[in-house]
Amino acid sequence: MKTKIITCYKRIFEWIKSNKIKSSIALLLLLVYYFSLPRTLFDEPYATVIESSEGELLGAKIARDGQWRFPAQDSIPEKFRKCIVYFEDQHFYKHPGFNPVAMFNAAKQNSAAGKVVRGGSTLTQQVIRLSRKGKKRTYFEKAVEMILATRLELRCSKDKILDFYAAHAPFGGNVVGLEMASWRYFGVQSHQLSWAESATLAVLPNAPSLIYPGKNQLKLRLKRDRLLLKLHQEHVIDKQTYELSIAEPLPQKPYDLPQIAPHLLQRIAKSHEGKRIKTTVQIALQNRVNQIAKYYYNQYKQNEVHNLSIVVIDVQNRNIMGYVGNAPTDENHQKDVDIVGAPRSTGSILKPLLYAAMLDEGELLPNTLVADVPTQISGYTPQNFNLTFDGAVPAHRALSRSLNIPAVLMLQDFGVNKFYEELQKFKLRDISKSPDHYGLSLILGGAESNLWDLCRTYAGLSSTVDYFNAHEGKYRTKEFAELNYLEDFKSDFGKESYQKTILGAGSIWLTYNAMEQVNRPEGDEAWKFYDSSLKIAWKTGTSFGNRDAWAIGTNSRYVVGIWVGNASGEGRPTLTGVSSAAPILFDVFNLLPRSGWFAAPLNDLEEVEVCALSGHLAQENCPKIKQFISLKGKTTSICPYHKIVHLDQSGKFRVNSSCENVENMVTKTWFVLPPVMEWYYKSQHIEYQVLPPFRDDCAGTQTATMDFIYPKANAKIYLTKDFNSEVQPVILKVAHSQRETQLFWYVDKVYKGTTKTFHEMPIDVAAGVHDVTVVDEFGNEIRRKIEVFREDD
Numbered sequence: 001m002k003t004k005i006i007t008c009y010k011r012i013f014e015w016i017k018s019n020k021i022k023s024s025i026a027l028l029l030l031l032v033y034y035f036s037l038p039r040t041l042f043d044e045p046y047a048t049v050i051e052s053s054e055g056e057l058l059g060a061k062i063a064r065d066g067q068w069r070f071p072a073q074d075s076i077p078e079k080f081r082k083c084i085v086y087f088e089d090q091h092f093y094k095h096p097g098f099n100p101v102a103m104f105n106a107a108k109q110n111s112a113a114g115k116v117v118r119g120g121s122t123l124t125q126q127v128i129r130l131s132r133k134g135k136k137r138t139y140f141e142k143a144v145e146m147i148l149a150t151r152l153e154l155r156c157s158k159d160k161i162l163d164f165y166a167a168h169a170p171f172g173g174n175v176v177g178l179e180m181a182s183w184r185y186f187g188v189q190s191h192q193l194s195w196a197e198s199a200t201l202a203v204l205p206n207a208p209s210l211i212y213p214g215k216n217q218l219k220l221r222l223k224r225d226r227l228l229l230k231l232h233q234e235h236v237i238d239k240q241t242y243e244l245s246i247a248e249p250l251p252q253k254p255y256d257l258p259q260i261a262p263h264l265l266q267r268i269a270k271s272h273e274g275k276r277i278k279t280t281v282q283i284a285l286q287n288r289v290n291q292i293a294k295y296y297y298n299q300y301k302q303n304e305v306h307n308l309s310i311v312v313i314d315v316q317n318r319n320i321m322g323y324v325g326n327a328p329t330d331e332n333h334q335k336d337v338d339i340v341g342a343p344r345s346t347g348s349i350l351k352p353l354l355y356a357a358m359l360d361e362g363e364l365l366p367n368t369l370v371a372d373v374p375t376q377i378s379g380y381t382p383q384n385f386n387l388t389f390d391g392a393v394p395a396h397r398a399l400s401r402s403l404n405i406p407a408v409l410m411l412q413d414f415g416v417n418k419f420y421e422e423l424q425k426f427k428l429r430d431i432s433k434s435p436d437h438y439g440l441s442l443i444l445g446g447a448e449s450n451l452w453d454l455c456r457t458y459a460g461l462s463s464t465v466d467y468f469n470a471h472e473g474k475y476r477t478k479e480f481a482e483l484n485y486l487e488d489f490k491s492d493f494g495k496e497s498y499q500k501t502i503l504g505a506g507s508i509w510l511t512y513n514a515m516e517q518v519n520r521p522e523g524d525e526a527w528k529f530y531d532s533s534l535k536i537a538w539k540t541g542t543s544f545g546n547r548d549a550w551a552i553g554t555n556s557r558y559v560v561g562i563w564v565g566n567a568s569g570e571g572r573p574t575l576t577g578v579s580s581a582a583p584i585l586f587d588v589f590n591l592l593p594r595s596g597w598f599a600a601p602l603n604d605l606e607e608v609e610v611c612a613l614s615g616h617l618a619q620e621n622c623p624k625i626k627q628f629i630s631l632k633g634k635t636t637s638i639c640p641y642h643k644i645v646h647l648d649q650s651g652k653f654r655v656n657s658s659c660e661n662v663e664n665m666v667t668k669t670w671f672v673l674p675p676v677m678e679w680y681y682k683s684q685h686i687e688y689q690v691l692p693p694f695r696d697d698c699a700g701t702q703t704a705t706m707d708f709i710y711p712k713a714n715a716k717i718y719l720t721k722d723f724n725s726e727v728q729p730v731i732l733k734v735a736h737s738q739r740e741t742q743l744f745w746y747v748d749k750v751y752k753g754t755t756k757t758f759h760e761m762p763i764d765v766a767a768g769v770h771d772v773t774v775v776d777e778f779g780n781e782i783r784r785k786i787e788v789f790r791e792d793d
Helices: 002-019 025-034 078-088 100-113 123-131 139-155 158-168 178-186 195-206 217-233 239-246 262-271 283-303 351-360 395-400 404-414 416-425 435-444 451-470 505-515 577-589 631-635 675-684
Strands: 048-051 057-061 276-278 307-314 319-324 369-372 391-394 537-542 548-554 558-565 605-611 624-630 642-647 666-671 706-710 715-719 730-736 742-747 750-756 760-763 768-776 781-790
Touching: 048 262, 057 262, 078 123, 078 158, 078 195, 078 217, 123 139, 123 158, 139 158, 158 178, 178 195, 195 217, 195 239, 217 239, 262 319, 283 307, 283 319, 283 577, 307 451, 307 577, 351 395, 351 404, 351 416, 351 505, 351 624, 369 395, 369 404, 369 675, 391 395, 391 675, 395 404, 395 505, 404 416, 404 435, 416 435, 451 505, 451 548, 451 558, 505 537, 505 605, 505 624, 537 577, 548 577, 558 577, 605 631, 624 631, 675 706, 675 730, 706 768, 706 781, 730 742, 730 768, 730 781, 742 760, 750 760
Parallel strands: 048 276, 715 781
Antiparallel strands: 048 057, 307 319, 307 558, 369 391, 537 548, 548 558, 605 624, 642 666, 706 730, 730 760, 742 750, 742 768, 768 781
């Protein structure tokens, strides 16, 4: 047909040329005709539509003009194509845009009836009418439509014209286009429509008011059945299909559109409004994750916890596989807020990044003992969640148990500014204030981040190890790429390099080994006894005031991130990462295909001998074990806690040359911790042996075996009032290696009392700077300067 129209144009040009019309009026008219059709036929807002990676509808957002108008599909289903052509324009594939015979017959019938009973418009003309947004129906307008229809036939194929019609035809109410009508009236995609359903939708644009539920059912059925009969008579459908089709019921009520990932739809609509987007979300997984979210929401709302979010990521390509932006809560609890991108207090979720950074810099080994004692630093007093102290704990256990005091002391050693710069490399966008603003609280939730950035960070860490192992010790320059939810988009990971991007694969692998040892949530205590248990590196976090509960886990293929809390920021006493977020984490991981553990990146590790007790590089006198450490780990210090001591023959007392012959001395290696660490450590480790005292007849043996637990050096102490408005004293505490030793207490050289076994002394002093002195019965002495502030001053 298009060839015939082009041939007609050529003949017109030849006629113009042969008749030598110098005024070029005909040429002008031809140019007007050529440019009469707008380049963009339909300039209307569309609904934003998102689909799963399999092409299933995940959700849609209504167009800005309040119409449910889906973006046009590349093609329309064959059933609907047949139905609409046989109903509206049986000669569609033969005419040049208008049908003179149909127009003549329509005019004849209308004249006989005295009213409009037949239109005579072709589908092409109807497309033009739809594009002109309901111009008044006049003979002049009809002529314009006819001209523009021929122009449209010249520009577009017949199939494209049908696509236009299917996308913009009215189907009743604010439903526009076949795709939306299929969902609205039958709850399926257009390619899933039966012959009866396709026929129903084909007759609707001719009379869209017939679809009103519960009304005009007879008229609609008659129109549908006449079309089905015509299809049967034209041998488009067979007799059995016809009989089954006319027996199908008409739609009785409108269906709701699927809203399987509403918050992802919100996110996509901000940058892709009015488009049809195929996402990376897997619909089966998304549905299961939604079920998990609903289940836990119904559990947690009984404790007035109303919001949660879940993200599932494929580590290999950074694709979002599942996305729950919020729980299925109500308007009163901000159900429309997408919490995945909302800044929330991080709790302990950053601790693995500090641990990995210190391993990578050679400032720590996995088993290095870290102090876990009462600590006050510039007025900041961190506390462990269980309010207890271990004295000293291996660094990897401090991480797996999420102990706060060791983390603060590690950050103090590493440096707040240095760690802050490390976090900037991960592009944690909500950690945007200066390092001084956060201070040491940076590691305990003093900063805010969001689930999106944190999951992206952990996905980058996992991928670093995977890629390093798979490509002979190489990294990628953009390993920490942005997460992706668009099926057609591929993340840019940069170029290969032998230089690490941020952290080395070895340090990450060691960190993940520590995270894999975390105790599972309540109800899953026996996890380690099952071969089939999931091997996951995971970390929980609980913010101050129990406002945010986090859990992020990873294996070599997937990252799952969970946040639970209230969008309003209200805390709840039982809300913790382990009890609230971790159960969701493991339920989601149980939905995913089993994936192996990370292979050891041997090119970025070295096996060395470390002290079995202290975790430092082993010295000559240490009991030794072999362990993998990062390459820079060889620069750490050797064990400072093993000492050579000389004992008498009984082994009960230390001796020296002043009281025992050298040949009678028993030389032994002894594990000795500093007094405060020892004080708490020995209560947790019954195998710990306190260093024996010197025998009474030995000279020159007075050595310091005690230290202050509280206060720390140069501490500022604020004395507050109780409920009776009385100022409370400060409680000074000291640890001594021999608990039964008597200690004598002095403040500003004034004797304050004696303690034995429990070395705690209440001191009530005036505001100002004071010197505290403690002397034991052997004459050992320790001093501390403090500054006191009183509430009544």
